[in-house]
Amino acid sequence: MAAIIEVKDLVKVFDKTIRAVDGINFEVQEGEIFGFLGPNGAGKSTTINMLVTLLKPTSGTALIMGHDVAKEPDKIRHIIGLVPQDLTVDDDLSGRENMILQSDLYNVPKQEAKERIDNLLGLVKLEDAADRMVKTYSGGMRKRLELAEGLIHRPSILFLDEPTLGLDIQTRSTMWAHIKELKEKHDMTVFMTTHYLDEADSLCDRIGIIDHGRIMALDAPSTLKKSLGGDVLQITVGGDKDFTTILSAVANVVEVKKEGSEYRVKVLKGEREMSHVLKSISDNGGEVSSVSLQRPNLDQVFLEYTGKSLRDAEQSGSMDRGQRMAQAHQSRRRQ
């Protein structure tokens, strides 16, 4: 396996002050599904837009199959496919006409285009709706058409920007099935962004956790989960007494973090040690008001590496962005 995407110190600054992507480094191997996981405004789409030649990097380099995105955009446009976050299909054409237009834009030989269009429409289960105007399509159908369009020229790398955003659960799992099928059948490299943990977990071979334009962690989902080093006991204790030292002394406890009256106790073999942990609190005069055992999942990985849960990050992330925008606005006015 060779690196098909190589990103070095990539930076994108908007309006001179907003560092949307803040010096990221990563490689994507040929044939893998690589995912960027992060809250809205973390820099996922900005990264993808630089890779697909829509945005110019402020500094740093990004190579796709050896071609620099800033210097050889035309070469790159031939070898990549993009399913953007916002739909780009034409409402006033039929599904098939959209596909034909796409095949013309990518200069797919006419004879071959017809066959590929039929195959792709079949793949995304749109053959029955192919000759209907796209404006009669549902959101999920449009997204599937968009996916089929992105594949018309048999790209080496497919970029999916939030492929299931705004889709219902059933449609989401169909999209996942399509993406998996693509990877297996055509040995395609897929680069995707998502802010759904389960999506990253079930689809991606490797994921990069991105927040505030920086990559906080990058590995296979299973390795990331393993790196947590055990299960997490979340315990709420009444009273003002600090149990941190007491908890740390219990056997098999790896780490204790206190947030208000809540303790996050990282412990090996959680089920078995739970009783010992709880006993140590009650023995020392504490009253446990709630307890939960969490198996490692990506949400905890996210929490581990960014210091906040993905849901919190989602809220504060958008606030940060708003604040940054306001700052940028003010600084512009001062000038």
Added chain:
Amino acid sequence: MIRETSALTVRELKHWYRIKIQMFMTLIQPIVWLGLFGQAFNFGAFIPPEQIPIYFAGAPDYFSFLAVGMLGVITLFTCMFGGISLIWDRRFGFLTKLRVAPIPRGSVPVSRISSTMVRALFQAVIVFLIALGFNYIPGLTGLTVGSSFNALDLIGLFVTLALLALGFAGIFISIGLLVENQETMFALVNLLNLPIMFASAALFPLAQMPTWLQTVAKYNPLTWAVDAARVFVFQNPNPIHPVWWSMTALALFAVLMIGVSVYAARKKLSAT
């Protein structure tokens, strides 16, 4: 280059003829213009009949004069909508698709200019036929063409309008590319449209305008087009510019504006 440009041209034209209301407006608008203004503003009534052709570029009455001017005005308006459609495509994401596609940036404006030209010519044909048809409706004045009007003149007329359409479409599509905000676009289009229409020989003879306005109007491409058109339709012996001059100026104007639009596309549709 040719394949994607023609594919995009066809896409534009499909948009146009599929939207029934747009088609309807296309037909109804010239009827209203010719029916209301053409019949109401009978400026010919103030002039001794034998002098009418001298005042109105060889036309036997004001309606005929206006009908030919209207061919130019309708071209101007169609081109304006060509620029606005670009704003919608940016808004609805279609432009993103084109920006990611491995196509020369210039194919975007060129395809739009050519589809806009087809639309403009189609409209002009309709206006021309309606104006002629008014002759057969009792109580209405119709377009009376010059006595030696022939097929060659007809071709000359539509070549003139085609050149005008290429130039104007180039202007408005360049504006659509450069101005990303739709409110600004509408404001700019309005700001340009009315002066171009009124500061020209399209609706009123140049000779009756104040000198400063005449000077402006003489260099308005719409004046060049309607001036040449009236030579073709009425064999106007005293045009503002000689026909060859107007046609050359229009051709240069078209080439220049297509060039500007391709430049604008390279600037605005590449990575930013």
